[in-house]
Amino acid sequence: MDDIRPGPMVVACIRITDLRPQIEPLSGTVVREPWSTGLSPPDAAALEYSFRIAEAWSGHVVVITAAPPSADAVLRDARALGATVLRIAVGSPSSDQAYMDDLGSDERAMAGMIVAALAPFGRPSLVVCGDRSSDRGTGALPAFLAHELGAAQALGLVAITTTDQESMVVAERRLDGGWRERLHVPCPAVCSVEGAGVRLRRASLTATLAAQRTEIPQVTAAGGPGTTRGTHPGGPAEVVVGPGRPFRPRTRVVPAPDGDDPRLRLLALTGALVAHDPPTVVGPIDAAGAADALLAFLIRHGYLDTEPVGEEAATEGTR
Amino acid sequence: MGKADVVPTPGVSSDTPAFDAVVVGAGPAGSATALALARAGRSVVLVERGPFPGSKNVYGGVVYGRVLDEVVPGWWNEVPVERWVVRRSTMMMTGTQSLAVDYRSAAWGEAPYNGMTTVRSRFDNWLATKAVEAGAQLVTSTVATGLLRDGHGRIVGVRTDRDQGELRANVVVACDGVNSLLAKEAGLMAPAEASHHTLGVKEVLDLPGHVIDERFGLRRDEGVDIEMLGCTRGIPGGGFLYTNSDTVSLGVVLSLPHLAEAKVRPEELIADLKNHPSVAPYLRGATLREYAAHLIPEGGYDTMPTMVTDGMLVAGDAAAMTLAAGLWLEGVNFAIGSGLAAGRAVDRAIAAGDCSAKGLASYRSDLEGQFVLADHKRFRKAPALVLSERIQQRYPGLICDLVDGMFTVTNPVPKPGGVRLTRSVAAKHGVKLRQLAADTVRALRVFG
Numbered sequence: 001m002d003d004i005r006p007g008p009m010v011v012a013c014i015r016i017t018d019l020r021p022q023i024e025p026l027s028g029t030v031v032r033e034p035w036s037t038g039l040s041p042p043d044a045a046a047l048e049y050s051f052r053i054a055e056a057w058s059g060h061v062v063v064i065t066a067a068p069p070s071a072d073a074v075l076r077d078a079r080a081l082g083a084t085v086l087r088i089a090v091g092s093p094s095s096d097q098a099y100m101d102d103l104g105s106d107e108r109a110m111a112g113m114i115v116a117a118l119a120p121f122g123r124p125s126l127v128v129c130g131d132r133s134s135d136r137g138t139g140a141l142p143a144f145l146a147h148e149l150g151a152a153q154a155l156g157l158v159a160i161t162t163t164d165q166e167s168m169v170v171a172e173r174r175l176d177g178g179w180r181e182r183l184h185v186p187c188p189a190v191c192s193v194e195g196a197g198v199r200l201r202r203a204s205l206t207a208t209l210a211a212q213r214t215e216i217p218q219v220t221a222a223g224g225p226g227t228t229r230g231t232h233p234g235g236p237a238e239v240v241v242g243p244g245r246p247f248r249p250r251t252r253v254v255p256a257p258d259g260d261d262p263r264l265r266l267l268a269l270t271g272a273l274v275a276h277d278p279p280t281v282v283g284p285i286d287a288a289g290a291a292d293a294l295l296a297f298l299i300r301h302g303y304l305d306t307e308p309v310g311e312e313a314a315t316e317g318t319r
Numbered sequence: 320m321g322k323a324d325v326v327p328t329p330g331v332s333s334d335t336p337a338f339d340a341v342v343v344g345a346g347p348a349g350s351a352t353a354l355a356l357a358r359a360g361r362s363v364v365l366v367e368r369g370p371f372p373g374s375k376n377v378y379g380g381v382v383y384g385r386v387l388d389e390v391v392p393g394w395w396n397e398v399p400v401e402r403w404v405v406r407r408s409t410m411m412m413t414g415t416q417s418l419a420v421d422y423r424s425a426a427w428g429e430a431p432y433n434g435m436t437t438v439r440s441r442f443d444n445w446l447a448t449k450a451v452e453a454g455a456q457l458v459t460s461t462v463a464t465g466l467l468r469d470g471h472g473r474i475v476g477v478r479t480d481r482d483q484g485e486l487r488a489n490v491v492v493a494c495d496g497v498n499s500l501l502a503k504e505a506g507l508m509a510p511a512e513a514s515h516h517t518l519g520v521k522e523v524l525d526l527p528g529h530v531i532d533e534r535f536g537l538r539r540d541e542g543v544d545i546e547m548l549g550c551t552r553g554i555p556g557g558g559f560l561y562t563n564s565d566t567v568s569l570g571v572v573l574s575l576p577h578l579a580e581a582k583v584r585p586e587e588l589i590a591d592l593k594n595h596p597s598v599a600p601y602l603r604g605a606t607l608r609e610y611a612a613h614l615i616p617e618g619g620y621d622t623m624p625t626m627v628t629d630g631m632l633v634a635g636d637a638a639a640m641t642l643a644a645g646l647w648l649e650g651v652n653f654a655i656g657s658g659l660a661a662g663r664a665v666d667r668a669i670a671a672g673d674c675s676a677k678g679l680a681s682y683r684s685d686l687e688g689q690f691v692l693a694d695h696k697r698f699r700k701a702p703a704l705v706l707s708e709r710i711q712q713r714y715p716g717l718i719c720d721l722v723d724g725m726f727t728v729t730n731p732v733p734k735p736g737g738v739r740l741t742r743s744v745a746a747k748h749g750v751k752l753r754q755l756a757a758d759t760v761r762a763l764r765v766f767g
Contacts, residue, residue: 019370020440035371035444204483205461209364212456 008059008125008166012050012083013114013145014043015133016071030135034070041195042130047078048198049160049191050128053169056162062121064114066090072216080203080211087218088117107137111144117219124149124188126169131156131192139192146190152236154185155192179248186237266301338362340665341477341488342455343463343501345372347651348635348658349494350446354390355662357453361669364486365447365455366479368462373443377521377611380568381434381544381561382442383652386690388431390659391449395432399441401563402542403427404434406535409646410597412549412558416719417597419545428541436542436561436568446655463495466504466631473675474505474630489674490665491631494658497614499624499637507633508624513575515618517556517643520585521570522593524605528565534601535562546648549715550592554581555706558592559648560601566608567601569593572615572648574706585612615650617643620692620699627679634661642694644701646766656691700765709750709758717748 017040018032039047047063054061061083065071067090075085090113118124127149129142139155146153158180159172171183171191185191203211257268282293298304340356342349345367356363369375381404387394405428410419427433451457467476467485476487493501497516502508535543547558555574560567571588578585592598616622616639623639626632634640635654642649664682668674686692704710724740735743745752 033441035448036374036440038370202460202481205458205479205481205486206483208458208461208481209456212458 008054008057009122010050010054010057010059010061011118011124011127012047012061012063012078013127013129013141014039014046014063014065014074015130015135015137015141016043016065016067016074017133017135019134021135034068037070038074039200040130040132040134042132042193043195044130044200045193045195045198046128046130047081047083048200049193050126051081051083051201052198053126053128053160053162057125057166059125060084062086062118062124064088064117066110066113075216076211076214077203077208079214079216080207081201082207084121085216086117087216088113089218089220107141108144108147111141111148114145115148125166126187127151127190128160129190129192131194142190142192146236149188149190150236151188151190152186152239153190154183154239157183157191157193158197160185160191160193181241182247184240184242186239188236189239262301262303269301338364338486338488339669340364340490340492341366341463341486342492342494343477344368344494344496344635344637345447345457345459346376346443346494346496346635346654347446348637348640348654348661349492350443350450351390351655351658352492352494352634352662352665353450353455353457354446354453355659356665357450357455358390359662359666360454361666363450363455364488365450365457366461366463366477366486367447367457367459370460371440371444372447372457372459373440376439376443377609377613378439378651380436380559380648380650382437383434383649384432386652386655386659395430395435397445398435399437399445400540401436401438402537402540403432404436404544404561405537405541406543408543408545410545410547411715411718412547412595412597413716413719414591415596416716416723417547417595418719418722419597434544436544436563438563442651463501466491466501472629474628477501489630489669490679492658492661492665493631493633493637494635494654494661495637497616497636497639499633501631502624502633502637505628505631507626507628507631508637512618512622513579515616515622515639516575517572517615517617518575518578518585518612519570519572519615520589520612521568521610522589522607523563523609523611524567524569524602525608526565526567526602526605530604531562531565531567537562540564546646547592548711549719550595551588551711552581552583552591553712554578554583554588555711558588560598567605569598569602572617572643575614586610615643616641617702619643619702620695623695626683626686627676629675632661632664632679632682634658640691640695642698643705644694644698644766645705647694647698653691653694656689657686660685660689660691698765704758704761704765709754713748713750714758717744717750720744720747 016037018036019038020036022031024031050061063075063078063083063085065075066088071087075087079085127145132139142155143153154171157171157173161170163170167187169185169187171185172180173183175181257265259265283290285293295304339361340363342352342363342365345365349365350372353363353365384394384398405425406421406423408419408421410417447457462480463477464480465478466474467478467487469475474491476485477491478485493499495501498511499508532538537543542562545560550558551571551573554577556572558571560569569589569592571585571592573585593602616636618639624633626638634657638657640653640657642653661682664679664685667681668678671678721741721744724735724744742752745755
């Protein structure tokens with residue numbers, strides 16, 4: 001098991017799933033492929049928020065999951081980002097299907113196992129989960145975790161930010177009509193987040209290569225509902241909604257990147273060294289429009305001269 | 320960056336990881352290279368831009384695994400196969416006719432097997448796992464964005480899109496596919512010419528396995544490979560149909576310049592093919608699962624790039640290794656063969672302490688001594704012949720009409736003699752017997 005580190009502990013409790021499951025058309029059986037396991041967008045967001053909050057608190061991140069060994073590749077990626085990782089072995093080591101059946105059967109028991117596995121690390125200040133999973137998850141695990149830890153809970157969030165005090169985070173949750181409510185969440189707390197708003201950071205190549213050589217600590221399932229419940233006199237502190245009426249966040253203008261080097265401008269614009277850009281939909285448009293869009297893109301990012309030269313300039317209007 | 324652009328790379332630090340080799344691209348060529356190197360005890364990093372090997376692959380053909388015999392004994396017991404191809408059919412078509420030459424072999428349905436249909440995301444991952452098990456390090460979700468050079472212009476590694484993303488190595492092996500950016504940056508590959516490429520367009524159609532068995536005359540894990548000529552509205556190319564476990568891959572391969580000239584969208588050609596009277600009954604009730612397109616380097620031997628430079632070599636599609644010789648359309652086995660040869664060459668070069676172009680030159684001689692370049696060299700004239708105007712636009716109709724004339728009963732008109740029938744059908748299709756004879760001789764020279 002990794003060294004227990006000082007400072008507030010932020011736990012990312014993630015579920016590692018097959019992102020491209022195959023469905024047997026006749027039987028409806030879900031066939032899981034170990035090589036296509038990964039993080040769903042909510043779990044990736046949970047991990048990213050964990051890192052952000054741990055950085056703000058000068059704390060550390062513990063990533064925990066209940067999964068078969070096929071999840072180790074994802075955990076190594078998390079380790080490369082600087083987290084302490086832990087896998088609870090559930091189901092049959094040779095069968096991802098058994099894992100799925102076990103995991104879906106009793107989420108309250110799973111919450112007990114997770115809290116028991118975390119006990120040697122100390123009491124978490126914050127646990128962040130994804131708000132849903134793509135493979136039979138009910139979204140109830142965060143609530144069970146909060147119950148087991150005796151912690152406050154705020155579920156289905158779109159953002160979590162820290163405050164001046166480590167005993168509190170501010171969270172946002174969607175309301176109808178584009179409005180949001182702002183929650184003041186006392187720690188310890190369990191939060192679940194939507195897969196939106198943030199992108200999971202990428203580890204450096206050096207860290208990625210180093211993490212590949214390490215073993216993932218594994219603990220066997222232990223504990224159960226109620227066996228590890230946190231003791232807080234009077235129960236968990238209450239989440240406060242407000243202040244005042246819901247707020248609607250403003251749109252913001254992203255300035256164009258500066259500099260003469262097209263490559264650096266492109267890197268600044270795309271964040272290529274930080275995260276991949278999502279695809280951009282420019283259509284449907286006709287062929288000439290598509291060509292213009294491509295040329296405009298290349299010019300915008302410095303791959304082509306901004307001004308057409310010679311005959312191109314003369315014929316530009318008829319292209 | 321061009322060939323002459325050999326400026327020192329700023330920011331190349333000496334503390335970046337040093338490996339014997341960096342292999343870019345975890346397709347069949349890259350994984351085979353990494354496997355060969357790892358088994359030789361070399362430190363090798365396999366860089367893949369997708370989240371897992373095969374994740375971006377849209378290939379839908381037959382994989383011939385004989386090349387794996389020496390590296391993964393008994394590979395057929397573990398490879399992720401869809402169906403073992405036991406039927407190979409070559410079909411000449413017009414809009415309403417078809418003539419098929421159908422070959423079936425029971426031996427192809429037993430070990431050691433001949434060819435298989437497979438899902439490349441599974442196959443590529445299987446092969447990459449072999450490399451990892453042998454000791455290679457696989458780094459996914461990482462794009463090789465450029466080459467690192469030392470002060471003498473020699474390639475010493477790659478730059479990736481990750482932070483601290485420089486990988487220094489004795490040799491870089493570019494297996495980054497048909498549009499190899501690294502080969503271009505190294506000056507090994509000329510700017511792409513459309514005439515050297517085809518566009519493969521494919522639909523994957525859902526059909527229950529037992530229905531596939533019944534319609535194609537198959538049992539359990541048996542499969543069929545149908546190659547078609549004359550189904551592309553005269554655009555040089557052809558069609559294909561492969562059976563998978565519970566899907567059918569159907570598509571066309573089209574000459575890029577002719578496709579652009581014809582102003583036809585490829586999906587229209589697939590729609591034609593699906594509605595053809597010889598194909599439609601196979602596909603009745605099938606539903607579309609996937610649609611994909613991919614460039615194929617079909618130029619052959621004469622269009623291959625320079626394969627080696629100081630500190631770098633290219634393999635697989637990056638080296639235009641796909642064999643498109645009419646009767647034979649093979650790619651994965653050539654990619655694996657070239658990858659294994661690349662691994663051996665790098666191992667020899669490192670052992671000799673010379674990773675210059677001269678030290679890596681054994682790569683090409685190794686390829687020439689085995690099927691990879693021997694077959695390409697033997698069939699170097701095949702692409703031009705197969706994509707020629709008469710083969711593509713006249714002979715399918717001519718052959719179908721010839722057979723139609725032979726087997727259509729025209730009583731009370733007497734049956735025509737073979738020579739008279741051939742003359743009249745050839746004339747109908749604008750082919751002179753002299754041209755027919757010349758093409759026959761040319762074909763014998765190309766394929767003989």
